[in-house]
Amino acid sequence: xxxxxxxxxxxxxxxVMVGLPARxxxxxxxxxxxxxxxxxxxxxVFNLGQYRRKYLGGQKPAVFFHPDNEEARGMRRQLAMKAxxxxxxxxGTGGIVGVLDATNSTRERRRAVYDKCIAHGHKVFxxxxxxxxxxxxxxxxxxxxxxxxxxxxxxxxxxxADFKARIEYYKKRYQELDMSLDPDLSFMxxxxxxxxxxxxxxxxxxLQMRLVRYLMNVHIQPRTIYISRxxxxxxxTLHLIGGDTPLSPRGREYxxxxxxxxxxxxxxxxxxxxxxxxxxxxxxQYFSNVQAWKALDELDAGECDNMSYEExxxxxxxxxxxxxxxxxxxxxxxxxxxxxxxxxLEPRLMELERLxxxxxxxxxxxxxxxxxxxxxxxxxxxxxxxxLEVPLHTVIKVTPQAYKCDIQMCNLGVDxxxxxxxxxxxxxxxxx
Amino acid sequence: xxxxxxxxxxxxxxxVMVGLPARxxxxxxxxxxxxxxxxxxxxxVFNLGQYRRKYLGGQKPAVFFHPDNEEARGMRRQLAMKAxxxxxxxxGTGGIVGVLDATNSTRERRRAVYDKCIAHGHKVFxxxxxxxxxxxxxxxxxxxxxxxxxxxxxxxxxxxADFKARIEYYKKRYQELDMSLDPDLSFMxxxxxxxxxxxxxxxxxxLQMRLVRYLMNVHIQPRTIYISRxxxxxxxTLHLIGGDTPLSPRGREYxxxxxxxxxxxxxxxxxxxxxxxxxxxxxxQYFSNVQAWKALDELDAGECDNMSYEExxxxxxxxxxxxxxxxxxxxxxxxxxxxxxxxxLEPRLMELERLxxxxxxxxxxxxxxxxxxxxxxxxxxxxxxxxLEVPLHTVIKVTPQAYKCDIQMCNLGVDxxxxxxxxxxxxxxxxx
Ligand SMILES: Nc1ncnc2c1ncn2[C@@H]1O[C@H](COP(=O)(O)OP(=O)(O)OP(=O)(O)O)[C@@H](O)[C@H]1O
Ligand SMILES: Nc1ncnc2c1ncn2[C@@H]1O[C@H](COP(=O)(O)OP(=O)(O)OP(=O)(O)O)[C@@H](O)[C@H]1O
Ligand SMILES: [Mg+2]
Ligand SMILES: [Mg+2]
Numbered sequence: 001x002x003x004x005x006x007x008x009x010x011x012x013x014x015x016v017m018v019g020l021p022a023r024x025x026x027x028x029x030x031x032x033x034x035x036x037x038x039x040x041x042x043x044x045v046f047n048l049g050q051y052r053r054k055y056l057g058g059q060k061p062a063v064f065f066h067p068d069n070e071e072a073r074g075m076r077r078q079l080a081m082k083a084x085x086x087x088x089x090x091x092g093t094g095g096i097v098g099v100l101d102a103t104n105s106t107r108e109r110r111r112a113v114y115d116k117c118i119a120h121g122h123k124v125f126x127x128x129x130x131x132x133x134x135x136x137x138x139x140x141x142x143x144x145x146x147x148x149x150x151x152x153x154x155x156x157x158x159x160x161a162d163f164k165a166r167i168e169y170y171k172k173r174y175q176e177l178d179m180s181l182d183p184d185l186s187f188m189x190x191x192x193x194x195x196x197x198x199x200x201x202x203x204x205x206x207l208q209m210r211l212v213r214y215l216m217n218v219h220i221q222p223r224t225i226y227i228s229r230x231x232x233x234x235x236x237t238l239h240l241i242g243g244d245t246p247l248s249p250r251g252r253e254y255x256x257x258x259x260x261x262x263x264x265x266x267x268x269x270x271x272x273x274x275x276x277x278x279x280x281x282x283x284x285q286y287f288s289n290v291q292a293w294k295a296l297d298e299l300d301a302g303e304c305d306n307m308s309y310e311e312x313x314x315x316x317x318x319x320x321x322x323x324x325x326x327x328x329x330x331x332x333x334x335x336x337x338x339x340x341x342x343x344x345l346e347p348r349l350m351e352l353e354r355l356x357x358x359x360x361x362x363x364x365x366x367x368x369x370x371x372x373x374x375x376x377x378x379x380x381x382x383x384x385x386x387x388l389e390v391p392l393h394t395v396i397k398v399t400p401q402a403y404k405c406d407i408q409m410c411n412l413g414v415d416x417x418x419x420x421x422x423x424x425x426x427x428x429x430x431x432x
Numbered sequence: 433x434x435x436x437x438x439x440x441x442x443x444x445x446x447x448v449m450v451g452l453p454a455r456x457x458x459x460x461x462x463x464x465x466x467x468x469x470x471x472x473x474x475x476x477v478f479n480l481g482q483y484r485r486k487y488l489g490g491q492k493p494a495v496f497f498h499p500d501n502e503e504a505r506g507m508r509r510q511l512a513m514k515a516x517x518x519x520x521x522x523x524g525t526g527g528i529v530g531v532l533d534a535t536n537s538t539r540e541r542r543r544a545v546y547d548k549c550i551a552h553g554h555k556v557f558x559x560x561x562x563x564x565x566x567x568x569x570x571x572x573x574x575x576x577x578x579x580x581x582x583x584x585x586x587x588x589x590x591x592x593a594d595f596k597a598r599i600e601y602y603k604k605r606y607q608e609l610d611m612s613l614d615p616d617l618s619f620m621x622x623x624x625x626x627x628x629x630x631x632x633x634x635x636x637x638x639l640q641m642r643l644v645r646y647l648m649n650v651h652i653q654p655r656t657i658y659i660s661r662x663x664x665x666x667x668x669t670l671h672l673i674g675g676d677t678p679l680s681p682r683g684r685e686y687x688x689x690x691x692x693x694x695x696x697x698x699x700x701x702x703x704x705x706x707x708x709x710x711x712x713x714x715x716x717q718y719f720s721n722v723q724a725w726k727a728l729d730e731l732d733a734g735e736c737d738n739m740s741y742e743e744x745x746x747x748x749x750x751x752x753x754x755x756x757x758x759x760x761x762x763x764x765x766x767x768x769x770x771x772x773x774x775x776x777l778e779p780r781l782m783e784l785e786r787l788x789x790x791x792x793x794x795x796x797x798x799x800x801x802x803x804x805x806x807x808x809x810x811x812x813x814x815x816x817x818x819x820l821e822v823p824l825h826t827v828i829k830v831t832p833q834a835y836k837c838d839i840q841m842c843n844l845g846v847d848x849x850x851x852x853x854x855x856x857x858x859x860x861x862x863x864x
Contacts, residue, residue: 179629197611200630203648209786213645216635244766276763294772305766331708334676334737340726344776354641 012091013207014084014117015099016110018128020174021167022140024193025129028215029101030403032127034377035214039346040339041096041207046083048076048102055079058149062165067172080104080113088120097207105174107181114185125208126187127215128177133194137167143402188212193220217354220400224267225352225375226360227396229368230279231255232416235306236392239417242298242305247282250416254393257412258362259286261395267358273348274362284362295348298364302335309421324424327386338386342370349374365390365419372396375405387423392416444523445639446516446549447531448542450560452606453599454572456625457561460647461533462835464559466809467646471778472771473639474527478515480508480534487511490581494597499604508534509541516548523554529639537606539613546617557640558619559647560609565626569599575834620644625652649786652832656699657784657807658792659828661800662711663687664848667738668824671849674730674737679714682848686825689844690794691718693827699790705780706794716794727780730796734767741853756856759818770818774802781806797822797851804828807837819855824848 015032017025029045036043052060056075064072080102087098104110110126117124131137141163142156151159175181177189179201186204188211191197198216203209231251235243247255262270272287274280275296284290304312304319313320322330331337345367352359352371361371366386372378373385375398390396393416397408447464449457461477468475484492488507496504512534519530536542542558549556563569573595574588583591607613609621611633618640621631630648635641663683667675679687694702704719706712707728716722736744736751745752754762763769777799784791784803793803798818804810805817807830822828825848829840 179623183627191611195615195633196635198630198632200632200648201627203628206783206786209649212648216632216644217641294768294775336726343726347779351638354638 011205012095012122013097013205014087014113014122014124015097015211016104016113016124016126017099017101018104018110018126018177018187019130020105020170021103021163022137022145023129023131024140024220025103026101026144027220027403028127028129028190028218029099030377031218032211032214033097033099034374036097036207036210037381038342038349038374039210040342042094043097043099044087044090044095045099045101046087048080048083048100051079051083052076053149055082058152060150062162062169065166065169067169076102077109077112080109081116084113084116088122091122103170105170107175110185123205123208124186125211126177126185127211128187128189129193130176130189130191131193133192136194188215190215193218214350214353217350219354219356221356222400223356224265224358225398226262226265226267226358227368227371227398228258228283228360228362228394229365229390229392230274230277230283230362231258231414232392233279236417236419239308240306241309241312242301242307244278246278250393250414251279251283254412254414254416255283255285257393257414258283258395261410261412262287262360269357270360271355271357272360272362275364275367277364280362280364284360287360293348295344296361296363296367299338299341299366300332300335302332304332304335326382328382338366338370341366345370368396372407376407377404389420392419443637444527444554445529445637446519446545446554446556447529447643448536448545448556448558449531449533450536450542450558450609450619451562452537452602453535453595454569454577455561455563456572456652457535458533458576459652459835460559460561460622460650461531462809463650464643464646465529465531466806468529468639468642469813470774470781470806471642472774473529475529475531476519476522476527477531477533478519480512480515480532483511483515484508485581487514490584492582494594494601497598497601499601509544512536512541512545513548516545520552520554535602537602539607542617555637555640556618557643558609558617559643560619560621561625562608562621562623563625565624568626620647622647625650646782646785649782651786651788653788654832655788656697656790657830658694658697658699658790659800659803659830660690660715660792660794660826661797661822661824662706662709662715662794663690663846664824665711668849668851671740672738673741673744674733674739676710678710682825682846683711684714686844686846686848687715687717689825689846690715690827693842693844694719694792701789702792703787703789704792704794707796707799709796712794712796716792719792725780727776728793728795728799731770731773731798732764732767734764736764736767758814760814770798770802773798777802800828804839808839809836821852824851 017029019025026047033043033045063069083100087100090098100113104113114124141160145163146156146159177185177187179199186202186208189199191199196216200212203212231254232248233251234245234248237248272284272290273296274284274290274292275298276292276294277297281292304316316333319330319333328338331340368390369385369388372388372390373381378384393412393414395410395412397410399406449461451457458479465475465477495501515532519532522530532545536545546556573592577595578588578591609619611631618634618636623629623631628648632644635644663686664680665683666677666680669680704716704722705728706716706722706724707730708724708726709729713724736748748765751762751765760770763772781803800822801817801820804820804822805813810816825844825846827842827844829842831838
């Protein structure tokens with residue numbers, strides 16, 4: 001969609017993170033950046049901590065962040081401006097959304113950032129993360145802060161103490177976003193992630209609205225998402241793509257094994273989703289409470305449905321070549337591209353983000369690739385997503401961690417054909 | 433989707449409106465109710481004003497709303513409880529979302545409503561509308577309040593004065609929703625519709641999230657939406673459905689006329705959308721800046737694509753009969769139902785709501801029917817939507833008014849075949 005704009009691309013957007021240390025700014029920045037890339041909007045994080053470590057060296061004790069340390073403040077301000085310059089350069093090469101990941105905890109700093117962006121003709125959207133749950137903050141410090149480069153060599157408790165001192169220094173000058181003090185700014189304030197409380201002001205464009213929607217759905221409760229392709233189908237055994245055939249005997253065996261596997265996992269209050277195609281419904285048949293979603297149907301091969309790859313190559317050589325070249329964006333005649341699948345999957349993905357309960361998604365190869373790419377945050381989506389290996393008769397167990405998801409491939413030990421078609425050329429870089 | 437739940441339906445949701453008179457509560461209640469019905473969730477408004485007029489008579493001067501008028505207050509409280517009883521009865525017959533449209537302007541009243549709902553096992557979501565723009569409120573009074581039954585016979589200025597007095601009485605006891613005073617309530621406070629400012633707390637389930645998303649997109653800026661089917665296509669002239677054929681000579685003539693028509697309308701900053709099918713792109717060819725959306729493609733007739741109705745009846749008699757019987761929900765084999773089209777159109781509809789600029793949507797018969805049904809708020813969607821008349825070579829001009837949209841059909845005077853297939857039976861009531 002965004003990519004279907006025929007003429008002027010949408011204007012650039014600078015997302016400015018705001019908040020004390022260990023409030024999940026980097027977590028949110030990474031997540032929303034990946035989400036945007038997944039839906040086809042080129043986005044990138046510019047993390048001030050990395051600039052600081054690169055230009056000023058890694059070993060900064062808490063006192064560097066002391067409010068009276070004006071020299072240090074000046075340096076951090078300069079680095080923020082440097083990060084913006086780099087962002088604007090990257091906009092020049094086609095980037096659409098840049099995320100400035102820094103504390104930006106004073107009104108003065110935010111104004112400087114805002115003015116610079118506006119002067120360059122870019123829109124600005126502030127995203128603040130507030131967390132007043134001390135135990136959660138402490139948790140975050142243990143999970144992701146004690147391993148920072150600046151704490152190399154320190155013991156854990158020393159590192160925690162230093163990081164908490166850093167937070168206290170920031171608190172002295174911290175000014176939250178405020179409806180009466182910042183009435184003209186476009187912002188989203190995440191006031192308390194556990195209670196999904198938000199303050200939102202002047203969401204003025206398409207991208208901002210998408211971000212707000214996404215951030216309203218994100219949560220940090222631990223839970224697991226299970227993704228499985230349907231069991232082996234009759235068409236799989238015939239090496240035909242698409243269609244709506246029933247399961248093969250081995251596929252039916254997998255359906256039973258899948259239920260046994262989930263019975264051992266025993267996730268409380270699980271939801272089970274399948275597609276509207278016969279092979280996923282049959283695979284989920286031993287579960288109660290199954291929801292069928294058309295958005296989970298396999299990539300529509302249009303006129304090539306029910307054909308073998310060899311037939312397609314013979315009958316539609318141009319299409320076949322175009323898929324070899326750009327499998328992600330090539331649309332089957334009267335059918336879909338991977339990009340189209342991502343678009344129609346998006347509302348389901350959003351619902352996966354929102355749910356705090358575990359979910360088992362019984363779907364198809366292309367759909368599973370799109371989901372896996374998202375949870376694995378794979379880079380260079382267009383060239384890698386369509387080649388992700390998602391074998392039959394294997395449950396993908398996705399468990400969110402601090403910044404990434406832990407991904408386990410659980411082969412349930414039922415034989416099947418291999419439906420994976422590797423890239424025909426070793427790498428896109430080698431082609432002209 | 434919601435309707436694909438195989439077992440337990442989602443729990444019931446009571447949406448409780450909050451706000452002073454003339455703040456758009458009824459407007460919002462109606463809009464979100466219609467939106468829910470459109471996406472397949474049975475929703476209904478219970479308007480307290482109607483209960484008051486029905487049970488206490490229509491002629492209530494402002495003094496009825498005086499804060500010291502305890503008797504009147506008691507009566508209104510009783511009526512609110514009566515409305516809830518009726519809502520719960522309706523839940524018993526399958527309703528899912530009931531909207532209590534009343535001022536509910538005190539914490540005490542809201543608590544009474546909340547407790548009653550919870551006691552019956554229903555979830556509660558408060559939606560408050562705040563508007564501190566006096567000119568907008570006055571505008572609303574002139575637009576929709578002076579024509580109330582209680583002002584029959586009064587002149588306009590008297591009616592306005594009485595209504596303003598009513599507002600002043602409410603203001604004396606009004607208590608806004610507040611994050612610190614109502615931390616446990618799920619609510620969305622629309623703080624200022626012109627600036628899209630919102631306070632959101634504890635959005636805890638799927639339906640609530642959908643409502644929040646919808647209400648964040650709604651606005652009341654005047655603008656016009658233009659909907660047109662593509663010009664007559666080759667398949668149209670052959671009486672074949674679907675396909676991806678180019679325009680006929682008359683269709684190409686319409687493409688020119690469409691551009692001329694829009695040049696006369698001259699809406700500022702218009703966006704033009706088409707589908708990914710050839711016939712809409714050709715119809716929009718004289719516009720610059722056209723966006724192509726797959727979500728706007730015609731209902732997918734699957735295996736029946738490119739067939740005539742006669743062929744379908746002969747080759748797929750069961751499908752044909754099922755469509756005669758329930759055209760809205762019947763899915764073509766390997767294709768879509770109208771319901772499926774509504775689902776995939778939903779993100780585009782949301783974007784139509786959000787945009788303050790005019791939009792021209794060049795689409796297809798089924799898609800245009802879904803959009804028209806929404807803007808016309810037609811009742812009994814499933815039996816009426818698939819039979820809406822959307823002739824070729826006609827621009828549908830949709831202009832939002834106070835509670836409804838004004839709909840104009842502009843025939844551009846280029847001949848075409850008629851693709852409308854009326855209901856085969858005069859009315860569903862007559863069948864068994
Ligand atoms: N809204 C939130 N409130 C509190 N914790 C959160 C929130 N969102 C994510 N987290 C948690 O925050 C942790 C990551 O912290 P993160 O590094 O992102 O903090 P930060 O604000 O970037 O800190 P710093 O200022 O030091 O860079 C993760 O464990 C994640 O679960
Ligand atoms: N959030 C809003 N703020 C101000 N006006 C609005 C808002 N939403 C809709 N409106 C406008 O409100 C008008 C309709 O008012 P409506 O009858 O819905 O008010 P109400 O709050 O239901 O009043 P009452 O308490 O008398 O029933 C429409 O003209 C609409 O444009
Ligand atoms: Mg960080
Ligand atoms: Mg009203």
